[in-house]
Amino acid sequence: MRMTPARVRARLRSPWTWAALAAVTGTCAALPFLVAGGDGPRPLSPDEARRLALTPVRVYRDSPAEVTVRAPLPGGTAVVRAVVDEHRRRAVGWFDTGDAAERGLLAWDGAGLAVARPKADGSAGPLAKPASTAEAVRDAARLKPTAWIRRRYGPASLDTALRLTLSLAAERPGDARRIARSGRRHLGTDRIDGRRYDVFSAGDVPLRYWIDGAGRLRRVREDLDDDRTIVVDVTGARVRTAVPEGPWEQG
Secondary structure: OOOOHHHHHHHHHHHHHHHHHHOOOOOOOOOOOOOOOOOOOOOOOOHHHHHHHHHHHHHOOOOOEEEEEEEEEEEEEEEEEEEEEEEEEEEEEEEEEOOOOOEEEEEEEOOOOEEEEOOOOOOOOOOOOOOOOOOOOHHHOOHHHHEEEEEOOOHHHHHHHHHHHHOOOOOOOOOOOHHOOOEEEEEEEEEOOEEEEEEEEEEOEEEEEEEOOOEEEEEEEEEEEOOOOEEEEEEEEEEEOOOOOOOHHHO
């Protein structure tokens, strides 16, 4: 079908082409990483290996939980505040790139992501930022299934970050002895909001985990190419807000 000029302009304004959801590969300054305590990287102790084995189970049990995701974009950062349900491997929230025309409701699962059309014609008009993550989820619950534009994951750093949020939980603990032999390292300690966390590497995978003394996950950092960095912050507490069905229902 031949596209008219008006249809072309509408397509270009569509959330489908928003910079935050495009397959971008531009660079952005990495977030700082400081390890305040410790004598540098060292092998895991038996207790640390047991904590790492239990951490995915604690993430699963604490779900659904709020997360804040920061992913680099060309010249800026995409910030996503959402509720992630690790039991159902689904999440809904709000993304913001600092540009009023490039922010909105966002949903994702293991197969891909979806953004909500700000207007009936799909154009990307300014949206009012919700006061909280819970409000964003309620806004998403009120939308019809046809209001969502879906696509599969691509190579964008934001796509990588969203997939990372769904890979942090497990129903059963891992094998502590295998974890101890996996090449993971204790990198030191750090403080977030005044609380102390041990920082661990993930062996050959460019991931770092901030975990407290009880094995609860607080932060994950993934280092990408060109000094770009993804950071996922987990509240560590369950929330009552449920992930709505709307983004996955058939319109």
